[in-house]
Amino acid sequence: MSEVNKTNTQNGKLLLDVDTLGISFGGLKAVDNFNLKISKGELYGLIGPNGAGKTTIFNLLTGVYKPDTGKILLDGVDITGKPTIEINKEGIARTFQNIRLFSDLPVIDNVKAALHNHYKYSLADAIFRTPKYFKTEKAMDEKAMEILKVFELDNAASYKASQLPYGRQRKLEIARAIATEPKLLLLDEPAAGMNPQETHELMDTIKFVRDNFNTTILLIEHDMKLVSGICEKLTVLNFGRVLKQGETYEVLHDPEVIKAYLGD
Amino acid sequence: MKEISKKTKQSLATYILVIAFYAVCEIWLKTGNMSSLMEGLLVPLCYYMILAVSLNIVVGISGELSLGHAGFMCVGAFTGAIFAVTAGANLPELLELVIAIFLGAAVSAVFGFLIGIPVLRLRGDYLAIVTLAFGEIIKNVINAIYLGVDSAGFHISIKDALSLNLAEDGTTIIKGAQGITGLPRNANFTIGIILLLISLFIIQNLINSRQGRAIMAIRDNRIAAESIGLSVSKYKMMAFVISAALAGVAGVLYAHNLSTLQATPKNFGYNMSIMILVFVVLGGIGNIKGSMIAAVILTILPEKLRFLSDYRMLIYAVVLIAMMLFNSAPKAIAFRERLMESINLKRNKNIKEEA
Missing domain, CATH: 3.40.50.300 (P-loop containing nucleotide triphosphate hydrolases)
Incomplete structure (x- = not known):
């Protein structure tokens, strides 16, 4: 860190x-x-x-x-x-009283979605898989894992968010907010x-x-x-x-x- | 990093499935064992699969129920057909088709955008009903249009061919409900499969990108998505427009597989939209591979069951229900998840042992 x-x-x-x-x-x-x-x-x-x-x-x-x-x-x-x-x-970022996660997305993607405005590439980069796409995605993965580690969620990165127990869902919500x-x-x-x-x-x-x-x-x-x-x-x-x-x-x-x- | 390779593997599996399907059909065809009925179904299979996977962007990835998909297919079909009988008529066959595909995709995308502006303000059932209406409107408007061309340019009318007031060198392109005639019929199975692969390439790369993630995040929780700075209207529109463009591609393929193109309730009506939706729902919403398989089964099945005559639709319905149960019943899902978990556990163990 x-x-x-x-x-x-x-x-x-x-x-x-x-x-x-x-x-x-x-x-x-x-x-x-x-x-x-x-x-x-x-x-x-x-x-x-x-x-x-x-x-x-x-x-x-x-x-x-x-x-x-x-x-x-x-x-x-x-x-x-x-x-x-x-x-x-x-x-300003927030969490919610009744948890609002992206429940069908993997834990890591919940955080990566929040990195959206800090790590950018265009739709063309995404569809044609340019080097910029791979570079940015790699950086996003690293950053997301770094944040997840703080909340001890790194070992659950590939689980669906909805599969986490309640306490860890709360943590993931904070992790997602922090990612912005x-x-x-x-x-x-x-x-x-x-x-x-x-x-x-x-x-x-x-x-x-x-x-x-x-x-x-x-x-x-x-x-x-x-x-x-x-x-x-x-x-x-x-x-x-x-x-x-x-x-x-x-x-x-x-x-x-x-x-x-x-x-x- | 492991995550990426897993996703790449999933995408690759889809391409391999399509290529295997192509190889099987080609061998079947080349050895002369394929009935002419099946042969006639090959190109339709391609455009049905493209339609199914493209509707899956809106229904599965973006989470909105759209019932007007046939409308975008209709736009693509007529754009492609108009090009084929006018500017494209003197071009080499393949070049004509390629340009027609790009044009069809572009015009459908524009329609998707224009219709998306009012429609995407709505949610759920309301969005479904309004898309249904737009699909019907597109079909009916095209049904009423007369379009001609002469040295002065395009003429358009909604009355009859005479009121186009064409010069002597003019020709009528769209003759109202009679549609467009004299199409080149230059689509074939190989081109269809290539278009399907391109569609899959676009869709799968979209899903595994920051844009795709944003679309799915908005689907899962709109309020939370806004709270982390994702623009709901922008990404809903992106999904809708890409979906419309690919439906337009399917439409071009459809038009290039016929000699006469008409907008009838059967091909561009809501029955068609519902059928595409059935492919998506039965294949598993959001499941790209599943929607393709459903499209193939549900296209071939009614033809293969013809010998049952009156019982045909009965069997068809039973298959529908069986597929639905397999894909959507909680017990079947739980069973599949257990299966996947045990496979994953095994794999993780192997990785640990390697390390």
Whole structure:
């Protein structure tokens, strides 16, 4: 791994700047007046009770929904209302709450599909099998295997994605997102459905990804052990509004946050 | 690297299968044991196989149900035929055919693109119905067209041959429902097999490329594909256009195997589209080899069963059901997967031992 232990000199600079973001569905304000600032290299958590609007925010950030109000700046570039593909090219990749893999494709092709915009050759190159085709495909194979190795999926590279057990499917989803070389990686409940052992491993993987792939991570999670274990900062969402924002420890011990989670 | 060689092997197996099929038929033909009925089926077998594998791009690789494939075949057939009786009439036979094939593919691709713009916005059943309608529209429009040529250029009418107002040196090319007559009939089995091999070459190389991967990724999960930066409309269109172009090639072959070309419900209607779809479904959706085998069996079978007269279609239906069960029944699939797994295990063991 060439990227291992590379110190990120840009750490601390503002990466994501979300300003007064809002969207309503019919009469329901799903997200209202949402602000979020994430610095480069941070591991940021987005938590809140069910239905608080967490996944909606992910969908707004990735262009699945267009916001009614507000602005999203990624690394100084305005990405508000851009289509998902463009936003991915600008540098946001994500995973999904309910796993969305290319289930009929081999594990390695799931990652190679994500390398699509970084390793290019034309349709003519593909059909006439030019040297460029072989060279690029070889480079793609190597890169994909390198990424799969990080997630300990390299031994399953030729399996169909749907043949993997649940925990490894989650890992493959993260691997696929990482392959697009995102500046910001969004993880939607990465530990959902995992046992404590798997969750523990996942925490290590997430930290490793942040440290070695030169990326910033924003994650949604209900597992408080994971959140308190790896997130440096938190935003708590309740009924589409920010309830509390700040350092993890302070936020989790805030009386208002405890009330939102446990009730009166 | 192992992955690549495995895929290459699979592609090679397909080419070898086709070449073996060609060799068997040629030997059968040369030794004089082939009935004239079978001989007459050789070129149709080729264009049916091309149609089946080309529809497999849309249905199997891109995952959309298209019921208008015969429409693109029709476009290719008439493009090729028009060229054959006009500019191509004075060319050497083979050159004429080659140019006609390129023209047919190009014009079909253009039609595929134009029809793809509205159609590919739809999904599932809606896409199927609209492609069905487009296929019928193409056939019916061509059925109504009168096309003539004279020293002033092409004349077109939808009324009758007289209203073309041709000069004295003019000839009518398409006579409405009577179609195009005086075609060269210069297609043969060898050319058909070469075209099939070229189609296979294009399709298999497409599947094992970044473009093909993008098309299949979009098929498997559209939302996830967008999230990693794959353009859904671009790659769906790519699959649709390539499929249409190859159907056009099959159409040119079809037209060059006849002396008179007409657009009837039988050859370019939805029955034909459904039949091509049956080849694809029975051969296993996304399975290139399977769709070719299905095309061969289902083309030869009705002819071979003629001696059963009234019971012919009964047997045909039974074979359809048997093939469907073999390819699609969960138990049959599980059995095949177990078989493949045990083969793979053995192979992996061998590799380990070698290492």
